Amino acid sequence: MNRFLGFGKIGICIFLILGILSAFALHQLKFSFDFSQFFPEGDEDLLFYQEFSKEFGTDDNFLLIAVVSDSSVFEKDFLKRFHQLSLDAKKIPFVSDSQSLTTLSYPLKTSFGYTKLPVIHINDVSRYKTDWAKIREDGLFLNTLIDSEATSLVLALETDDALDYAQSVELLGALRKSLDNNHLNDYHLLGRTYFYEALVQMQKQELITTSIASSLLVILILIFIYRKPIVVLIATSSIIVALLLFLGLLSVLGKELNAMAAFYPILMLIVGTSDVVHIMDHYLGKLISGDTKTNAMINTLRTVGASTLLTSVTTAVGFASLLTSKSSSIADFGVNSALGVLVAYGTVIVLTTSLLLTTKKQYLLSKKRDLKKWDAYLLSVNRFTMLRPKLILIGSAIFIGICIWGAFQVNTNYQFKESLPEGSKIASDFDFFQKKYAGFRPLEIAVITKENHKVTDFEVVREIDKIEKELDKIDAIQNVRSVTLFYKSLHMANNLNKVAYFTLPKTRTTFDTYNTEIKKLARKRLAKYINNTKTKARIKTSVLDIGTDSLATVYKNLNEFIATNTNTAIVDFKLTGKGLLLDKNAFYIRDSLIEGLILATIIIGILMVFLFRNLKLLFISILPNIVPLLFAAALLGFLQIPLEASISVVFAIVFGIAVDDTIHFLSNYKIHIGNGVTREKALEETFKKTGRALVITTLLLFFGFLVLLFSVHKPSVTIGLLISITLLTALIFDLLLIPVLLRKLT
Template structure:
């Protein structure tokens, strides 16, 4: 079979596989599930899920803040708030609505039970008395009513694990009604809104990243090759790799989430690396008068093994993300690693097939394209030979300064760490922190002591101690618990007077409360804080989002208080909840990152050891790739950027990509040494031969990753910035420091 026929056959097979990829890619959907970021496999997660089954999800809610600008005690404003309340109560997937216009104070008298509204919306003459009653009731201020009396909030309890479609429908209906009622000063927070906003942002950013990457790559390809085929051929190959990547995700029914939304962009620029190395070497051979077949054979022989190894190291960099306990990051690592090998396969099948089918490039033009690079790279090598010691000293100084910066890094996270400070969602969350109780949930599991129940007075007194501490020292602004329910009933039994919003003072008083509790045992308010057997309870609250570091300090102090002042024979407790689970990721951030880097180092060391059979060369190869990581760590420390889950993955990704240049450099050096050349001359030939491809691919990679700075997600933004910086530092280290290290410390084996 002729080479031409073989090329057509390869392209036909690729065409069929591409069609299948397009079919599976068309099934992809966008998804954002908050729960996926809990640390899988952690025993505390299993405990939290069991707790959630008993008391409900602490995240399935919407907060609607309505600001009047002036006093809320305005009939027109309150009437519109009441209309919104009634509207939300009628919506599908809404379990209940706690609203300032419907909240009531229960009163139990000799002749029966009745409830008095705190707000008499249609009777403005009673607003003064209403205001006095509301602002003497601690449980209402900071929850439904702001402390400055200029805003109110609605707490909308939604169905458990609301789907994306149901969330979108509810959010759209809510905003439409807000507009209809002219409640323009509104602020909304909650899981349903965050899910809708995150997914919409992902859709927009995927389109922006890909468009920007394509434009930038076209520009760089034109600058590098200055021919139409030099732009179009690589572009087609890399676009195919992106389509195949999305097809694999569709095949395994993996949705596009906040992590995998990066995959197409990463594949576009990383996949270009293999293509550029092949194209650069091919053009060089054509410029030297080789035929297409000769040029391709030489190219595949000289860059094939190095490209295979770089694909392997890059894949390993992403596969090390399997060390994390967070499912979206693990899946991102796996699918990106698979996609990198698909890109390798396409580069060594489609690209040669196309090059064989298209017209042979003009040798003179190919020489003109190739002629300026050797001059530049010879000067670069001349600089290395003239300044080896300054390069070494500068590198050591950079390491010392970087270590100082790394010592300043803090591991800290917030609930919405991926959104920037100016994002509307963050501003709405900030509004609830400024005006109301905050948005960070607090959950404490209460377990009655042996032979006790949550409705025993002595147990409730222990709960009351904890509540007092949480209000005064911990920073909770709102609490609901079995004790708050009992206090509410005790007040109802005493004419609704706020002076009686306390636990009963005597066993007789508690007996009266228990009788009322028995009649309310099917009400949702009671079931959400006490189990049916009365053995377990829930203390829930809201506070400002203080960050994981401060939260850990507060939790330690709380546990110390409980150990000292709470009788375990009466009450046992355990902290849990979604906020605690997200904070637990902090415990894994540094260890997961170090495990991932260690695995990547070992794989690179193994590959270099196989190539050179020299431990000294293994150490030499790692140095120019570790220094860039130290540099970005130092920059993060000096800039005060916290180490979060989304930021920690930068190091393993960056190392896996940056080490590619080192592998190409050492692979070419090995070939030169095998031809009997001296070490200095072999390094010179390596820099001249491989330097062009290293610089071009690094520029394309940097440009591609820099498109990620357009993201409104902080994690994505930092991936773009710091991976780009790592690649710049790495190419400088490979072309300046690596040759010096080899000259000083490597002794080739004599034949």
């Protein structure tokens, strides 16, 4: 006994020190949000984009500021303040270029050469009406730099590539100061830096909220279960220390937390509590039966410790199955979660047992610990499975059939706005640009010439123009820009700035003349669209957020048009850009999800074989855990919830956690069978010994994941509901289907 006490005190000291060190390391936790986290790694389109962006830069290095006027933007005072903002913006850190209607002008060819005509004559109120009529007539800036009702103007900033979080915050801070200095208080923002700032703030808020909510939930449930303050304190201390150690470990390893970081506290607290409940229930039960603390702990570690280890391993395997995902953020979540589960197990086994060993018996046991009601309820469930096996089997078969039908209804028509915090400023800003302007999603078409052709050749530019005309026909695609803009603008400038001449010149001679003039007038701006060797160019567009499946149809039609209507002997066109890669990731989700779950099933199956050494028990253990996965898929299908990257983790979480109850149930059953009792007696004892812990832990998981209902992140709300409902379904199948299968197959 003294040896056990010594071990317990050492264990407490070690974890106390580790907990303190972890708490100090928390301030070093890193948060990030980068769209590239969701790109399908190794994909040929990603490799192409990475090479293409080396010459042209990324396609999301922009920040749009839409400033709203009280009535019309064509008011002198408003235009002056907005123009000053446009000038000030050039001095903002990490801004490389800026454009707005107050800084742009039309070129006009005169007998003395080219001159510039302001798009808006700021200081001449009498020309505002004419300026607005011209803007509407040519349509060049409509819904890109000014909305169709002239109630807002956009300042478009080009930022440095790949700004980190600190740089994004610095840029936005300087911008907001400039907006305030110019008394422009009604504005909307859109761009990568803005998303970075807002979504990292959301991650931090979610992590704090879920940590506090989960902790309170765990404490309340433990109080309800055990009543004794010291027992609740021991359990809570172990679980919170496990969470601290996990977050501290992530900090030390330099791991960056992404949008799914809010799940970590829930997983750690809920999974850790599950282990605590199983160990605590068995240990206290042994103390009640009269065992000494030493014998009770030895028996607990032998009986529950092994099954708890296996459940932790299987849960970790379930999370590790996410490594098959082509998205680095999903794969990282899987690895981190698997690590967290093992940290929770190690903490619970060592710290919980140490605290229990060093606590006097009388402080642990409640004077009124009546388990007869639990036994009565659980044994009535067992009797139902014995009396109604056909009903359970038929009902299960029908349920599985409905789930399979629902799973085939799953779609991937995910919209980006669903990932934005509900009711937030960034969500309302996103909606504003969706309705008033060309949206956020960037789409580029790479232009690659063949043989000795250049992108500035007459024939090649005409091929580019074909693509642009096709893009203009697609409602979801707006703000099309390419090298043709320079030729069309000069052609219009050479024809009294008439909109009818905003076309490519019809003759090669005129075109070659414009080529010479563009080199003099717009060399710097032209470089944004063509590379140094003039063998590559880009067509830039913006795409509305209409859903990934809908956009897939748009991309398919575009590729078909390119294949059948362009001269592939002189030039190739290829769709590229971050928006395309994000959309493409959705189509990898199903495949990687199935691959991961198959791999996890095989690994867990192997573990089950070693544990049970019985193929029939292997089948019995796997079947009830496949059903909740089908049910989760069916819910997505019937409720028409699009399957996307973050929601795909539901299946790994459900599979990894649901199998725990099955292992505890079958392990206990096998122990009783090994003691020589009959099958019916073994089932009765299993229901009495493990049923209470299974129900409690499942209810804990159910309410624990419902904490996500308080999330401002819509996918997290969906995930919380799906996991809660499917884990409850898993418990029902464990308690109803497993006994029937044991009677039929063993």
